[in-house]
Amino acid sequence: MNHWYHSWVAAVRIARRDAWRFKGRSSLVLAMIALPILGVSAADLTLRSAELSTEQQMERDLGAADARVSDPGMGGVPIHQSPDGRNYMTVENFDNKPWPDGSADIRAAFPAGAKILKDTSGSGKLRTEHGLLNTVIHELDATDPMAKGLMTLGQGRFPDKAGEIAATAHFLETSGLEVGSELTARGLATEYRIVGSYELPGALKSDEVLARPGTFLAPLDKALKADGLPGTAAGSTYLVSVDGDGFTWNMVKKANAHGAVVTSRAVALAPPADSEVPLHQRDDWSDYEQSTAARTAELAAIGTVVGLAMLEICLLAGPAFAVGARRSRRQLGLVGANGGDRRHIRAIVLSGGLVIGFAAAVVGTALGLLLTFVLRPLLEDYMGQRFGSFDVRPLELLGIGLLAVLTGLLAAIVPAVTASRQTVLASLTGRRGVRRSSRVLPVVGLIATGLGIAITLFGATATDSIVIVAGGSALAELGIVALTPALVGLFGKLGGWLPLSPRLALRDAVRNRGRTPPPSPPCWPPWRARSPWRRTPPATTYSSAPPTRHGCRTVR
């Protein structure tokens, strides 16, 4: 049984072998398409790997505890909070009253029998090899089992007595100090010995020192205030561990009633339905980040950026396909002589785009994965946090790969259509078609350029929409591409004043305007192919082909 796709099988085979035969040209186009794919797939993998799962995020936030309870400083008035604890509002409306202020009785918020670990942070200026460095001072019993996972010990050990501290690796690098060094804070005479280094997996660039509870912040705050200086601005949260099912949503709501905000592992892993979240039931609550409008705007922005990137690649790779089609014109002529019609010729040239696009997808994605894997420590340093895991998303990578294939196909469209319009005889004999430039194209280009600039200016001045600005830019760019043959033609008129070499180059560019702007119908360059029809060229003959729609005729 005959099927149309069987002819595509032959077309893909020819394109695949041609791509292999002309490795240099294929590599060039492949690189053009594969490089952005490499970047995008590496970015996807990096971002996905940096995105933490709920369990990983909870480990970094809570260590081995079940919850972290904090005081929002609203005087202990009842509050409503979101399940993740990032958003909260007072239950009572304080629009026409003074906003509540002050500490809550946080201990009242702890469930009965819970184990508590105080976690205090403040800041101070520490003396380093290079001067004073504003540093986070953290007080926590890091040896407590509840603290496991909050920080990763690098060298030495965590402090286990007064006068000892550990410091983040970044602090040591910034300060010029090392494990074993002595350290003092401005305003405090006490010397602290650095006994270990650690890192915060979620904040690798954090300058922080860790001391036992009550051994650094309180004396420093006292000394600073005695000198009339601002204190350490210390604040505390509490890691809580409870028996049973963890810190449940009901426990969270009870803690909210005492004015405390809770981040709970159990709630994060199994969030309550919206109907059980009082905050989400309030009329004055809205979450922009999760709204449809926000997602639509984000998708439109991504789509526009991806579209622009594909346009740029097509404009770069298109001429390479055009040159390839011209070099293969004898072969395409043979296909035509053996019964290939226009769709078959188009299929062969398009298959070139398909094959190289596919290869670029494979190479780009594979290199993206490999580079991300190899450069993981550098990427983590750049991102300022450790990856949760090496998170490969096959569907997303497949989508990125499909973009490469689509780009290859798009870049080959114009060369494919142009090649298919050649007569079989012209392709076989290598006769040069002299084609007058389109008169419509420059006008269309001018209009598109003007319109694109207007839209871009409007988008930049009257709105904040990146989509309008990018869309206008794309239109203007396409307009300039359409205008290029006319512009090249205008430049060609300057050739008479130029010395021989640049004059020849300019005239050649003018005669072959099509290869300068890829989307325009190219004129064939002089071709050295031998005629298959006779060894000795005859006297001047005229092609049997009818005049083209541009009013030109093939002449030899």
Next chain:
Amino acid sequence: MPESMPHTSHQPQQAFKSQQSQQPVLQLEELTRVHGSGATEVHALRGVNLSVFPGELVAVMGPSGSGKSTLLTIAGGLDSPTSGRVVVEGTDITTVGRKELAALRRRSIGYVFQDYNLIPALTAAENIALPRELDGVSARKARVSAVAALEEMGLGQLADRFPDEMSGGQQQRVAIARALVGDRRLVLADEPTGALDSETGESVLALLRARCDAGAAGILVTHEPRFAAWADRVVFLRDGSVVDETLRSQADSLLSGQAAAQ
């Protein structure tokens, strides 16, 4: 019959005579081709009439610019006549559309050019299978018939070779196999031996002759009288007109004379 010698049997001619009652595979009627207009007008063909029957090989000879290649391109539908009819297996190809014409080339007409006949990206078998694959036949089926065609011609060992792994003569033989694959019965050969040494040229002509003896119809454009001697008939063109036409048996003296004159 040694490959390097033109066949001496009169069997093909007898067969040719008996085929006169059959429908011609190719029929050219009052074929005219004019290039350009006004001062640049060139008459490539002037009212050419020619019929080629199954089993017949017709040689077309004439000086450069006489219209031999134009005749061949028009006969195969690669070019259109200014006036006249070209009938291939009962279909007037001057009246059919572009797609139908391409389909006719896939199914009825085969070409053999002087050189660079084969698509370099395809093996010999794939080259032969190409017309059928373009026609929508599956690659496997097309290959089976292509390999069968090669083996029938004693070229089975070339099936998986790429053109650049074959000699010029081998390439031309594969091109002849491609020209007659499937239901194709008309082979148009334009100086198929032009790029070959004389011995290889003779063997290629022997193969073409054999295919015609097996029922195909062929037109052979050549400058060489000794190659034209393989044909059943020789047609002489000059300035686009047929100036002489003779059976091979009667053309020997004419060919010798022409050869001597050259």
